Amino acid sequence: MQNFDFYNPTRIVFGEKSIARLDDLVPTDARVLVLYGGNSAERSGTLAEVRAALGARKLWEFGGIEPNPAYEILMRAVELVRTEKLDFLLAVGGGSVIDGTKFVAAAVSFAGDPWAILETFGSTVTDALPFGTVLTLPATGSEMNCASVITKQETLAKLPFMTPFVYPKFSILDPVKTYTLPPHQLANGVVDAFTHVIEQYLTYPTEGRVQDRFAEGLLQTLIEIGSKVVNEPADFDSRANLMWSATMAVNGLIAAGVPQDWSTHMLGHELTALYGIDHARTLAIILPAMLHLRRENKRAKLLQYAERVWQITEGDEDERIDQAIEKTRAFFESLGLKTHLSDYNISADEIDRLIQQLQAHGMTQLGEHQDVTLEVSRKVLEASL
Amino acid sequence: MQNFDFYNPTRIVFGEKSIARLDDLVPTDARVLVLYGGNSAERSGTLAEVRAALGARKLWEFGGIEPNPAYEILMRAVELVRTEKLDFLLAVGGGSVIDGTKFVAAAVSFAGDPWAILETFGSTVTDALPFGTVLTLPATGSEMNCASVITKQETLAKLPFMTPFVYPKFSILDPVKTYTLPPHQLANGVVDAFTHVIEQYLTYPTEGRVQDRFAEGLLQTLIEIGSKVVNEPADFDSRANLMWSATMAVNGLIAAGVPQDWSTHMLGHELTALYGIDHARTLAIILPAMLHLRRENKRAKLLQYAERVWQITEGDEDERIDQAIEKTRAFFESLGLKTHLSDYNISADEIDRLIQQLQAHGMTQLGEHQDVTLEVSRKVLEASL
Numbered sequence: 001m002q003n004f005d006f007y008n009p010t011r012i013v014f015g016e017k018s019i020a021r022l023d024d025l026v027p028t029d030a031r032v033l034v035l036y037g038g039n040s041a042e043r044s045g046t047l048a049e050v051r052a053a054l055g056a057r058k059l060w061e062f063g064g065i066e067p068n069p070a071y072e073i074l075m076r077a078v079e080l081v082r083t084e085k086l087d088f089l090l091a092v093g094g095g096s097v098i099d100g101t102k103f104v105a106a107a108v109s110f111a112g113d114p115w116a117i118l119e120t121f122g123s124t125v126t127d128a129l130p131f132g133t134v135l136t137l138p139a140t141g142s143e144m145n146c147a148s149v150i151t152k153q154e155t156l157a158k159l160p161f162m163t164p165f166v167y168p169k170f171s172i173l174d175p176v177k178t179y180t181l182p183p184h185q186l187a188n189g190v191v192d193a194f195t196h197v198i199e200q201y202l203t204y205p206t207e208g209r210v211q212d213r214f215a216e217g218l219l220q221t222l223i224e225i226g227s228k229v230v231n232e233p234a235d236f237d238s239r240a241n242l243m244w245s246a247t248m249a250v251n252g253l254i255a256a257g258v259p260q261d262w263s264t265h266m267l268g269h270e271l272t273a274l275y276g277i278d279h280a281r282t283l284a285i286i287l288p289a290m291l292h293l294r295r296e297n298k299r300a301k302l303l304q305y306a307e308r309v310w311q312i313t314e315g316d317e318d319e320r321i322d323q324a325i326e327k328t329r330a331f332f333e334s335l336g337l338k339t340h341l342s343d344y345n346i347s348a349d350e351i352d353r354l355i356q357q358l359q360a361h362g363m364t365q366l367g368e369h370q371d372v373t374l375e376v377s378r379k380v381l382e383a384s385l
Numbered sequence: 386m387q388n389f390d391f392y393n394p395t396r397i398v399f400g401e402k403s404i405a406r407l408d409d410l411v412p413t414d415a416r417v418l419v420l421y422g423g424n425s426a427e428r429s430g431t432l433a434e435v436r437a438a439l440g441a442r443k444l445w446e447f448g449g450i451e452p453n454p455a456y457e458i459l460m461r462a463v464e465l466v467r468t469e470k471l472d473f474l475l476a477v478g479g480g481s482v483i484d485g486t487k488f489v490a491a492a493v494s495f496a497g498d499p500w501a502i503l504e505t506f507g508s509t510v511t512d513a514l515p516f517g518t519v520l521t522l523p524a525t526g527s528e529m530n531c532a533s534v535i536t537k538q539e540t541l542a543k544l545p546f547m548t549p550f551v552y553p554k555f556s557i558l559d560p561v562k563t564y565t566l567p568p569h570q571l572a573n574g575v576v577d578a579f580t581h582v583i584e585q586y587l588t589y590p591t592e593g594r595v596q597d598r599f600a601e602g603l604l605q606t607l608i609e610i611g612s613k614v615v616n617e618p619a620d621f622d623s624r625a626n627l628m629w630s631a632t633m634a635v636n637g638l639i640a641a642g643v644p645q646d647w648s649t650h651m652l653g654h655e656l657t658a659l660y661g662i663d664h665a666r667t668l669a670i671i672l673p674a675m676l677h678l679r680r681e682n683k684r685a686k687l688l689q690y691a692e693r694v695w696q697i698t699e700g701d702e703d704e705r706i707d708q709a710i711e712k713t714r715a716f717f718e719s720l721g722l723k724t725h726l727s728d729y730n731i732s733a734d735e736i737d738r739l740i741q742q743l744q745a746h747g748m749t750q751l752g753e754h755q756d757v758t759l760e761v762s763r764k765v766l767e768a769s770l
Binding site (some may be wrong): 001002003004005006007008009010011013015016018099154175207208209211212213214216217218220224225237240242245248253256257304308343 | 386387388389390391392393394395396399400401403408561592593594595597598599601602603605606610611621622626629630633638641642670743
């Protein structure tokens with residue numbers, strides 16, 4: 001096992017009707033900015049529930065934080081917070097709204113242009129406003145970690161930042177709030193959480209037995225519930241298990257003491273930035289090709305994955321690895337996520353442009369061995385066609 | 386899944402040579418009381434390492450916190466803290482030293498006789514001194530939770546308390562620090578952690594799929610490493626996995642959203658209080674009989690345990706349950722822990738006295754259904770002979 005620090009002070013309040021708990025969780029004298037995305041938060045009644053739970057607190061609202069939250073839009077929220085001297089943020093939505101809220105929290109007191117937060121991957125942040133979240137779309141795990149991904153529309157740069165200052169004070173997870181989600185967003189959530197686990201699990205063995213078992217348990221759970229999540233609109237238990245799996249997938253726990261990859265995510269980010277493909281759908285395209293091409297360095301863990309997650313015990317090593325990758329691809333496809341660039345009409349001609357973007361964003365040595373060079377990324381993209 | 390709150394702000398610093406990190410973790414102007422147990426902390430060099438890492442900070446020391454930490458002894462530490470106006474505690478040891486430190490932290494500013502903290506199971510605590518821990522004996526999980534068990538020597542009462550005020554600020558887990566432990570303490574650690582998991586897992590199904598998989602992963606890990614932990618003195622990986630398993634076993638994570646039992650612990654506490662049997666050894670005596678007698682209410686989970694943890698798939702339901710219980714017993718025995726009261730020369734004549742103690746301590750409705758009455762406890766004790 002590798003040395004590690006683990007620290008995660010976010011309080012999780014999980015269960016039906018838990019939005020009412022906001023009254024205990026938000027300071028009574030807070031000047032609160034509620035941040036949200038499109039009008040589904042209003043239409044579903046969640047915003048009304050939030051306003052009711054906050055009672056007599058002074059409230060401001062900032063809507064319109066879309067998927068791949070935009071620096072340009074978020075800076076308007078930063079201005080509002082500064083002008084009105086607001087002191088508590090509440091994100092109501094999915095990963096994009098929460099990621100955006102983290103940026104606002106860190107940017108408010110940041111000296112200079114806050115885009116520098118992204119350019120330094122968060123290392124220049126020294127403070128942030130306190131905030132909580134009400135999660136409505138389980139997928140990214142942002143509700144219980146200190147990471148965020150922001151897009152600059154001007155340059156189509158989609159970059160991550162991390163800083164312990166942006167752990168949510170609390171996150172409210174009510175599985176019932178997912179009942180109104182469209183099936184494709186739920187399918188995205190399953191694949192996003194699944195790939196988060198894979199990025200921390202499918203590297204090389206370091207005798208992290210607990211971490212491996214936890215990762216495998218999350219993968220098994222997502223496989224078990226995936227179809228029900230997408231096809232049964234009001235099934236509490238499958239939604240609850242998705243919510244908790246997605247949170248546990250990327251809150252630091254399964255990463256503690258083991259190597260991490262994240263190259264699939266970095267390639268996926270460029271696909272989203274250039275072509276607007278949903279985040280999870282980019283992962284479904286890249287991951288099978290990534291595993292296929294990097295099988296030598298990942299051999300031991302791929303075999304473990306095949307056996308423990310997919311119960312594959314027949315065939316020689318490469319056959320078992322092939323089967324495991326094909327089962328992964330078939331799982332994604334069964335949920336309605338396509339797994340080839342051609343499914344999105346992206347042809348080989350585009351690969352040069354994608355490689356240029358990776359280079360521009362410093363993504364030249366990815367993966368657990370930093371050996372995913374631009375040349376390897378090119379091969380992965382070619383294999384994803 | 387049941388509704389739950391999960392909150393655990395303890396920072397874990399894990400790995401070889403991590404004691405040096407004390408210099409970052411303890412405030413530089415702190416007036417520190419270092420609490421420890423017997424002289425093994427001195428002999429092994431751990432105390433010297435701690436002193437060196439704390440550098441120029443003002444230090445006081447309080448040794449002699451024995452297993453089953455005694456209220457009477459801990460009150461002397463409370464007096465020392467009050468007299469010298471100390472403001473930071475550092476526990477160096479295993480669960481007993483950490484539990485004792487939690488009591489001192491909560492007692493210092495407690496109005497009235499601090500034994501009331503135990504009598505109210507912690508609900509009357511409103512504040513506590515900050516403290517950290519340097520773990521030398523993996524077993525109880527106290528390094529990452531807000532629970533503590535204290536014994537009053539005068540009355541032989543061994544009682545637990547819990548309060549969020551006593552989460553450690555940090556815990557340092559260096560697996561190398563376990564190399565000097567005697568095998569019987571390591572065996573105790575494996576069985577203690579194992580039983581902690583069982584108390585939160587072997588109840589009844591609530592569709593807590595992640596929690597079940599995590600619990601099973603911890604049990605599998607402990608089974609895999611148990612023999613190596615006990616028999617190979619300087620094997621880093623098995624010690625690291627024991628340390629992390631024991632911490633994860635009882636930090637609130639696998640308990641979130643599922644029922645809990647803890648009746649084996651409550652019966653075990655009385656055995657320790659009356660006869661001085663090591664805590665883990667009391668669990669090894671009680672657990673097999675407890676599972677055997679309560680198989681009807683635990684049937685579904687016992688079958689899941691048999692299949693997923695022990696790969697038992699042959700035989701009818703009761704045969705599979707019997708096999709799982711016998712494998713559990715055999716695992717404990719293989720580590721050198723006896724599983725019958727008679728192994729400690731405790732005969733049927735003692736059962737009345739044990740039942741009286743349970744009654745005196747309010748332990749009359751234990752278990753996940755509160756149906757472990759004194760009558761059921763009597764049967765369990767009889768079956769443990």
